[in-house]
Amino acid sequence: MTSCDAIAEELRAALDVYRAGKPARSPVTVLYELSDGDGFRSYHTRIAGDESRFAEGALDYAECDVVIRTTPEALHRILAGELAGREAVMSGALDIRKVPSMQKLMVLRALFSRYTKARRRQASGDCVVAGEAPADGAGGLAAR
């Protein structure tokens, strides 16, 4: 069983990975409400360039751009790439309680996606993507 503390570490690592890439144009604050026994434990991520941070604690919904409510298990599976965000939303495993625009939601998708890909690459030892031609020779079409 995945604990809230374990997920918090994953979310912290996800922000580190995110910060290494292209930043969002405008700040985004995400509040995570993770079910824990009879209640919820809250964490939040503030994405704002050099000011980005992750911390435990609730925020007023009015202070947040995106609010999601889920279980530690579901969030762990999303971050591990075992559960697609789309399916998590459709199944109700990921309850998006507040989102003002698709752009803001895409920042959350980006946060998760970068982390998931980084984990995969770390696991496979393959981190070269840019500039490679397909090994199967598809790049040979360039001459056609």
Add this chain to the structure above:
Amino acid sequence: MTAHAAVEAPAAPLAWLDRYLERARDGELDAPPSAFWIVTRACNLRCSYCFASAGRRDPDELTTAEAVRVLDDFAENGVVHVTFLGGEPLGRRDIFELIDHATDLGIYVAILTNGLLTDRRTVARLADVGCEGLGVSLDSDDPAVHDAVRGTAGSHAGALRSIREAIDRGMRTSIRVVTTERSAPAVPRLFEWALAEGVDEFILLPLFAVGRAAGTPDDRRADVASKELFFRSLARLRELGATHGVDVPHQTIGCIQPIDLTPPESAAHHVGYRLGFERSSGCKVGRFTVSVQPNGDVYPCPFVHHRIGSLRSQGIREIWQAPLLRLARREQLGCLARSMIHTGRPDVPDPTDAAAG
């Protein structure tokens, strides 16, 4: 068949998404939710009806840096879904880099490939860079027929191999069938095959007399016949779908019809179907999508070959306010592709659509 976990409905079922799609239907978004991006016209097949007239690479294709800037612009303006197609999109040397960049920005990416050059490693790399969907086109369950239409031996085997590898990888998969006199008899069998294989989506398309399918004096008559054939095929699938518990929507416009093959109670069931979007008949031009050409030119949809802007020099937000798109939001024109085919203009009612005008 792939098993999909049954799920309970969420307590507050997707109200935010419903509002978002409502705003899209009303033409209120700053940018289209999705884009079909023909990243290259280079192709190793020569399909007789290719809407993109694919074959050789255009000399003015967007560079990698330009394509990256377009993706940045998309993300900043809420274009959440990009489908890379061609030509053969895997023929672009930087396709993995582009997908990687897009998914880094939170864009949902799918790719349409002919499968000829796709193997286990290619699909694995697509998954590794975050590609979530893979689609292939089929013309028949008979390899000889499919390969004859495609002009290349082995293309049927490649398409099947690709879709199976993508299913194994957990990607969302689709097969697309363009209804032609040659493919129509096989449509029910391809539908059954897709269900048995665990394909997520079956997408039926009419043959539009554009691209390589255009250029004959009989274009208009052929287009009407093609539309009728498409409706007959869709009706046949409706009967067949009923026997499998698959809902095949009605439509009157004669446009691409996705059919979700996953059980409605499954989490894999597409959000569009859950909210009724894919059941809605009507043209999606100006509300849901644009088509990007290899050089950055933007068309209203893949089949309306009419330039409304260029991503080389404009942002998507500006192009989304093109006069033609604003007209399409304001008036019920029917299918703009058929307006072009039958009148040479995209800004007049589709003469084959009784509801248009």
